[in-house]
Structures are given as structure tokens and as C-alpha cells.
Amino acid sequence: MSALASAKHPYIEALLQGAEAPASGLGWLNERRAAALERANALAVPTMREEDWRFTDIRPLTKVQFHRAEERAHPSMAEISGYIVPEATVHLVFVDGVFARELSANSGLPYGVIVAPLRTALQSHAAVIEPHLACHARFRDEVFIALNTCHLRDGAFVWIAKNQQCPTPVQLLFVSTQHEVAAHPRVLVVAEAGAECTLIEDYVSLGETVHFTNAVTEIAVGENAGVQHVKLQREARTAFHIAACAAALAKDARYASHTVTLGARISRNSLNVAQEGEGAQIRIDGLTLVSGRQLADTHTLMDHARPHGRSEQLHKCIVGDAAHAVFNGKIMVRAGAQLTDSAQESRNLLLSDKAHVDTKPQLEIFADDVKCSHGATVGQLDQEQVFYLRSRGLATEHARALLTYAFGAEVVDRIPVPSLVEQLERAVMRETKAGVQL
Amino acid sequence: MIRDGAKVLLEVRGLRVKVGGVEICKGMDLTVRAGEIHAIMGPNGSGKSTFAKALVGHPAYEAVAGSVVYEGKDLFAMEPEERARAGLFLGFQYPVEIPGVSNSAFLRLAYNTQQAARGADELDPLEFDDYVRAKMKLLDIDPGFLDRSVNDGFSGGEKKRNEILQMALLEPRLAVLDETDSGLDIDALRVVAGGVNGLLTPENAVVLVTHYQRLLNYIIPDYVHVMDGGRILRTGGKELALELESRGYDWIKAAA
Structure with missing residues (x-):
């Protein structure tokens, strides 16, 4: 507890309320949480003076005192059924960050496919989880990832065994219902070698509440495995949404990400894809559709660390009224990542004189035999x-x-x-x- | 077909049009009656396309003097979409590509807008599909057009066929075809001719803007107008087109 009191930033200190989780009985997890707590205490809320946040003013977020969710009755099935994707016969529902068993459906899965709340999976599948959880999403310099990690005790776990396939898309639905509550959803997806799955990560609000979602998702795609990942953020326009996703790809892995951002007053979506094996194929699509006074920031990093990687990215923003969209897309080609083929396109449509977009493609190339392109357009119809x-x-x-x-x-x-x-x-x-x- | 007492559809008097501050049409006069086919010919830069674009109200083409009366109404008091709903149609010289909008949805929207303007029944997607496929068959147009985005990745000939398909669906009162025949092979030319000949009734009219006499082998005009320097210099019958083909334009300029 003493660590909590030592937070450098009073706001962070407030957000740490409730993080004092009981020891999990898993030494490695306790260590990682402790390390994250130490970082959360040391780091401050980012400001526009930092390069990575220079277009994104999150001060309104820091003016709200968020607290833990109260224990209340969950919304009824009728209230959330409209959000359940019909194809996703397997779905886990979380209400204000807490798993809602009665709203979820994860039975009848074939052998080798597990879709379960992290809390129970930590007991049954710790050996599978340990090499990945809190390993891909780095919390050292990211205060929001650190905060999420020290709150880590529940979330969603998806595991597909070697050469197995999840027959239907898996939906992870995060529903926010309470006012001025901060939730820290956590997702871990592990697709072993040759496995396939489609994941729908979906964030919604019931009612126009001011709430804060601080989500972290980690996806490990094994050798020659394929993951299709849909991230949908359709929260209330009064909400704050900060999310970080880290995907790690082994040799010949395939990862396709489709991110659609419609909601929240202020949102930040970070996606880091690390190509850790040769010949991985990556597709990153994004659509941001904002209006009113919304601010939506998308940061992506495509990190080619090994040869023969292919990545293709299309990010589009449609910005109306006095809304503001930010796109920062970095392509990193490390020394040795020869024959990388990477293309990035940022296209932006402004629907009014007051609409605003900042787009910043970045290439950092340390290999000499690669094909990389990027382009950005901003315009009217x-x-x-x-x-x-x-x-x-x-x-x-x-x-x-x-x-x-x-x-x-x-x-x-x-x-x-x-x-x-x-x-x-x-x-x-x-x-x-x-x-x-x- | 020229008929005495046929209704006047279009009356152009002393029309001057500026593009980017430069006057291109410098006093156009033209009368088009129901049932007639007019061909406007002339060398590049004579103002033919400018005249066509000004008629349908392209914002870059500014009418600075003169008048155009369409079916008794001041054309320049109408927005482009109002002109279209009143039965004025332009077949574009360079049809615009619209990625992401399916051609079938686009054609249905255009058709239903026209139907609504005429107080006729709109068609739902299934009904429209039957209707458009029948039209395409008649015109010998590939049904695969329907599943693609509007003109997106179409060849020059495909785009022109798509224009003719739109004309056939919308059944305009006055169709202006701006160099629809340019760059077409003989099969595509037949599609264009078939579309125009199939459209014509005693109630409507067609103005063909063209460089070449070739199209006029398939569509017989009642009048041929020769433009140069932003004006119509000479008007004659279909034989004038043949004369232009053999003698070129210079003798008309000299005579004027």
C-alpha cells in the first residue's frame, strides 16, 4: 500500500485506487504487477509537450475524478443484445471492467480453443499465459499501460492450440454503465503455430455517462498462424478511451487489424505490431469517423525486425464539425530486416472549416534492400x-x-x-x- | 425528325460563357424542337464542350450574357439537379470515377430521383435490378457493370457505355452527348447509336457534340451546326457533315 501513496502525480494516485489487488499466488504475476506499479508511480500524465502527445490534449480527462465501479446489478440481456454480433456465438461480456458470466456465452468450443475470463484462466492455463501476459505491451514508459497492468486481475483470455481453428468469431464486449468510473480492460490472445481466429474487441456505453476506459490488448500470433482482429470503439461521446494493443508475430504469421473509431469525447488508440519472425504479413486498416468536438488519436507502429516482412496500412479519417483527428503512423525497418515490403496510406476528409486533422507518417529504415512507401492526403470532397x-x-x-x-x-x-x-x-x-x- | 409546329424544347440566345475568367462561348444561338437530332461539330477549342457543360450548370462554367430557355423556363435560374430532374441530361466527355459507390446503387438513386420528380413510382432494389438488366440486355451492355463502383477502373469505352445506360434509364427530354463517340471502337459506337436511336420519340430531342462524322453514319441528324471561336458559324442538314469530312473546317471559317 505504501507504494500507492508515493505516486508522483496526484491524478495517477487517484487512478491507482483499487489497484491493491491481493497477491495472485503466481509469483511472476505479482512481480509484473509490482513492476508496473512502480512505473505508474514514477510516470506522469503525458502532456502536449511530449512528442508522442503533441496533438492530443488530454487535460479534460485529468479534470474528472474517476472511482471504482460500484457493485450493482448488471444490465439485462435485452439491454446489450443489440451489441452482440450474430456470427460471434462465442462472446465474453464485461460490465464496467468486470466479467459478466450471465451475459456471456463460451460453451461448446471445440478441442483446443479456450475463450475464458483471465481470472479463471490464470488458474488453469498459467503456463500458456506466463510467456505473454504483460510481456508484449510494454509499461516502462507508458503510464496508461502501467496503470492497466497494476489493476490486472481480470480480463479476457483467448487461446487457440497448435493447428486449431476457432470456428466462429470471438467477441469481447466491454460495456460501460456507471458514471465517473474508470475501467481497465485486459485482453490476451495467443494463437499457437498454425492456429486461426477472428477476434472482435468491442467497446460500448449504455447511456451518456462520463467514464474512462483504459484498455490493453496483447496478441501473440505463432508461426504460420493467422489472427483477424476487429477493434470497434463506439462508446458514448462523453467517454474517455485510451487503448494500447501490442501484437507480436512469429515466422510467416498473418495479422490483420481493422480498427473503427466512432465514439468517445477523447480517444487514443495505439497499435504496435512487432514482426519478430521472418516473412510475416500484416494488414492494418483504420477508420476514424468523428464530429462535434470529439478528439480521436491513432498511433501505430509497424516494427519490421526480421526479413521478408510485408505490411500494408490504410488509415482514413472523416472529420466533421469542430472535431479533431490525429494519425501518427510509424514504420520501422530494423537493420537485418531486408526485403521488407511496406506501404502506408493516410487519407483524410474534412467536412467543415473547423474540422481538423494532424497526420504524420514516419519512416525509419535501417536496412538497405527494402521497399517502403507512404502517402497522406487531406481534403474536401x-x-x-x-x-x-x-x-x-x-x-x-x-x-x-x-x-x-x-x-x-x-x-x-x-x-x-x-x-x-x-x-x-x-x-x-x-x-x-x-x-x-x- | 423536323416537324412544323413541334414544341420548342431549348432556346439559346446570345449565350456567352466564361471559364476561369476567359470567354469561350461568344454569342451562341440555337433552337431545338421536340423530335429533332442536332449535331454540333467543330475543331478543338471551338467551344462545343463549354456550351454543353454550361447547359447542365457545371459550377466552373459561368454564363455571363444571353439567355437559355428550357421548356419555357429560365435554365440559369435552376440548380444542376433541378435541370436533371426536369429532363436535361449530359453524357459526359470524361465520366467521373466514384470509388466506393456501387454502380447499381447509383443508377437506382438517379432513376428513383427522376421517377419522384415525374410523380412516378420508385422501384425497390429488386424491381430495379430486373429493370436495369433488361435495359442492359437491349443495349448489349455487360451486366458485370452493376457490381462495380461507378466508372471506377472502367476503360474509356466502358465509361461511355455507362453514360448511355444512364441516358436509357433516365429517358431525358433533352439529351446532350458531349463527344460520347470519341475514342470508341465500332462495337461501342453501335451501343451509343443504339441508345440514342432507342431514346428518340416525337417528344424529346438529342444534341450530339462531336468531332467526327463517323457517328453520324449511325445517327442521322436533322441539323448540323459548325462551331468555331465560340459561335455557330453555319447550320445545314446532314450533308454538311459529309462536306466537313471531305473539306475540313477552314472553308467555313473563310466563308464566315
Whole structure:
């Protein structure tokens, strides 16, 4: 407990309330939590003076005193059923950061597939978890990852054994219900060699509450394994959402990430993909659709550490009203990562004069035989396209809405879950007001 | 077909049009009646396409003098979409690519907008699918067009066929085809000709803007107008096109 009192930053100290978890009985986990606590105490809340946060002002987050969730009755199945993806017959639901067994479905899984709350998995599968948990998402210099790690006691665990396949997508649904509550969701996915799975990580709010989600996800993709990862952030526009995902890829692994950011007042989504084996293939798609006074920051790092890696990234932002989107995409090609083939594209659409986007592609290349490209565009709708549609009788606002919709649909249409594509297309339509005519 | 007493669809008087501050059309006069086919010919830069774009209200083309009356209404008091809903159609010289918008959805939207403007029934996606496929079959257009994004990755000929398909679906009162025949092989040219000939009734009219006499082997115009320097210099019958083909444009400039 004494460690808690020594937090350098009073705000961090407040967020550490509730982190004093009982010893887990697993020495390695206690050690990692203690190390994270030490870092949380030492680190401060990042400010815009730091390069990594220079476009993202999170002061509004620090003005709210968050507390632990109270023990209350969970929402009913009826209240959350609209969020359950029909294809995901396997789903774990968490309410204000706590596993809700009665809302979840994880029975009938085939041999070699485990989808379980982390708390129980730590007892049954510690040997599988130990090499990964809190190893990929580095908390040394990241205060929010450190905070999440010292709160670590529950979360979601997905494990696919060697050469096994999870037959349906797995949905992890994190529901926030309480006002001024901070939750620290944790996800660990381990796909052993040759395994395949599709994961849907989904964050929603019930009601317009001010809450803080501080999520950390770790994904280990084994040799020649494939993980498709959909991250959907559709929280209330009063919420704060800070998330870090770290994926580690072994030789010939395949990882595809589809991130859609619609919600939260202030959000920050970090994705670090480490290509730790030769010949891994990575696809990173992102769509940020914000309006009002929302701020959405996406930071990605594509780290090619071994030869023959291939990565392709498309990030799109549609920014309306006085909203602000940030994209920082770094491609790192380390010495020895020869024959890397990496392409990154950042495309941004501004729907109003006050809308704002900061996009910053970065290449750092330390190998001499590689193919890397990146490009960024920021613009308004193409006036020739608008006119073409008007010349066929469409009203100007409908033409604009249709074109905005099409811009976003390119990312949504690549999501490997049909009902989600349909649902997100509707959401994009609603946002862009294209629904009146499609 | 020229008929005495046919209704005037379009009356252009003394039209001057500026593009980027430069006057390109310098006093156009043209009268188009129901049932007629007009061909506007002329060398590059004579103002043909500028005239066509100004008619449909492209924002970069500014009418600075003169008048255009369409079916008794001041055309320049109407927004581009209002002109379209009133039955004015432009077949684009360079049709615009719209990635992400499916051609079938686009065609249905355009069609239903037109139907609504005419007080006719709109079609749901299934009904429309039957309707558009029948039209495509008639015009010999590949049904694979429907599943692609609007003009996205289409070849030049495919784009022009898609324009003709839109014209056939929208059944305009006045269709202006801006160099729809340029760069087309003979099969695509037949599609264009088939579309135009299939559209014509005694109630509507077509204005073909073209460089080449070739299209006029398939579509017989009632009038041929020769433009140069932003004006119509000479108007004649279909034989004028043949004369242009053999003698070029210079003799008309000299005569003017």
C-alpha cells in the first residue's frame, strides 16, 4: 500500500485506487504487477509537450475524478443484445471492467480453443499465459499501460492450440454503465503455430455517462498462424478511451487489424505490431469517423525486425464539425530486416472549416534492400464527383453524403464479419446522413 | 425528325460563357424542337464542350450574357439537379470515377430521383435490378457493370457505355452527348447509336457534340451546326457533315 501513496502525480494516485489487488499466488504475476506499479508511480500524465502527445490534449480527462465501479446489478440481456454480433456465438461480456458470466456465452468450443475470463484462466492455463501476459505491451514508459497492468486481475483470455481453428468469431464486449468510473480492460490472445481466429474487441456505453476506459490488448500470433482482429470503439461521446494493443508475430504469421473509431469525447488508440519472425504479413486498416468536438488519436507502429516482412496500412479519417483527428503512423525497418515490403496510406476528409486533422507518417529504415512507401492526403470532397451526382438529379447534400459514405465504406467493407460490415455501414450512413437515399 | 409546329424544347440566345475568367462561348444561338437530332461539330477549342457543360450548370462554367430557355423556363435560374430532374441530361466527355459507390446503387438513386420528380413510382432494389438488366440486355451492355463502383477502373469505352445506360434509364427530354463517340471502337459506337436511336420519340430531342462524322453514319441528324471561336458559324442538314469530312473546317471559317 505504501507504494500507492508515493505516486508522483496526484491524478495517477487517484487512478491507482483499487489497484491493491491481493497477491495472485503466481509469483511472476505479482512481480509484473509490482513492476508496473512502480512505473505508474514514477510516470506522469503525458502532456502536449511530449512528442508522442503533441496533438492530443488530454487535460479534460485529468479534470474528472474517476472511482471504482460500484457493485450493482448488471444490465439485462435485452439491454446489450443489440451489441452482440450474430456470427460471434462465442462472446465474453464485461460490465464496467468486470466479467459478466450471465451475459456471456463460451460453451461448446471445440478441442483446443479456450475463450475464458483471465481470472479463471490464470488458474488453469498459467503456463500458456506466463510467456505473454504483460510481456508484449510494454509499461516502462507508458503510464496508461502501467496503470492497466497494476489493476490486472481480470480480463479476457483467448487461446487457440497448435493447428486449431476457432470456428466462429470471438467477441469481447466491454460495456460501460456507471458514471465517473474508470475501467481497465485486459485482453490476451495467443494463437499457437498454425492456429486461426477472428477476434472482435468491442467497446460500448449504455447511456451518456462520463467514464474512462483504459484498455490493453496483447496478441501473440505463432508461426504460420493467422489472427483477424476487429477493434470497434463506439462508446458514448462523453467517454474517455485510451487503448494500447501490442501484437507480436512469429515466422510467416498473418495479422490483420481493422480498427473503427466512432465514439468517445477523447480517444487514443495505439497499435504496435512487432514482426519478430521472418516473412510475416500484416494488414492494418483504420477508420476514424468523428464530429462535434470529439478528439480521436491513432498511433501505430509497424516494427519490421526480421526479413521478408510485408505490411500494408490504410488509415482514413472523416472529420466533421469542430472535431479533431490525429494519425501518427510509424514504420520501422530494423537493420537485418531486408526485403521488407511496406506501404502506408493516410487519407483524410474534412467536412467543415473547423474540422481538423494532424497526420504524420514516419519512416525509419535501417536496412538497405527494402521497399517502403507512404502517402497522406487531406481534403474536401471532390467537386467533380459532387457535380456528376447532381447532374443525375441528386441534391447537393445527398451527393455529399453519398461520397462521404463511400470514403468510409472502403475500410468497413474489408472487415471479415458480414453482419458487422452491415451494422457499421449503417452507422457510417447515419453519421454521413447518406441513409436517406441508400 | 423536323416537324412544323413541334414544341420548342431549348432556346439559346446570345449565350456567352466564361471559364476561369476567359470567354469561350461568344454569342451562341440555337433552337431545338421536340423530335429533332442536332449535331454540333467543330475543331478543338471551338467551344462545343463549354456550351454543353454550361447547359447542365457545371459550377466552373459561368454564363455571363444571353439567355437559355428550357421548356419555357429560365435554365440559369435552376440548380444542376433541378435541370436533371426536369429532363436535361449530359453524357459526359470524361465520366467521373466514384470509388466506393456501387454502380447499381447509383443508377437506382438517379432513376428513383427522376421517377419522384415525374410523380412516378420508385422501384425497390429488386424491381430495379430486373429493370436495369433488361435495359442492359437491349443495349448489349455487360451486366458485370452493376457490381462495380461507378466508372471506377472502367476503360474509356466502358465509361461511355455507362453514360448511355444512364441516358436509357433516365429517358431525358433533352439529351446532350458531349463527344460520347470519341475514342470508341465500332462495337461501342453501335451501343451509343443504339441508345440514342432507342431514346428518340416525337417528344424529346438529342444534341450530339462531336468531332467526327463517323457517328453520324449511325445517327442521322436533322441539323448540323459548325462551331468555331465560340459561335455557330453555319447550320445545314446532314450533308454538311459529309462536306466537313471531305473539306475540313477552314472553308467555313473563310466563308464566315
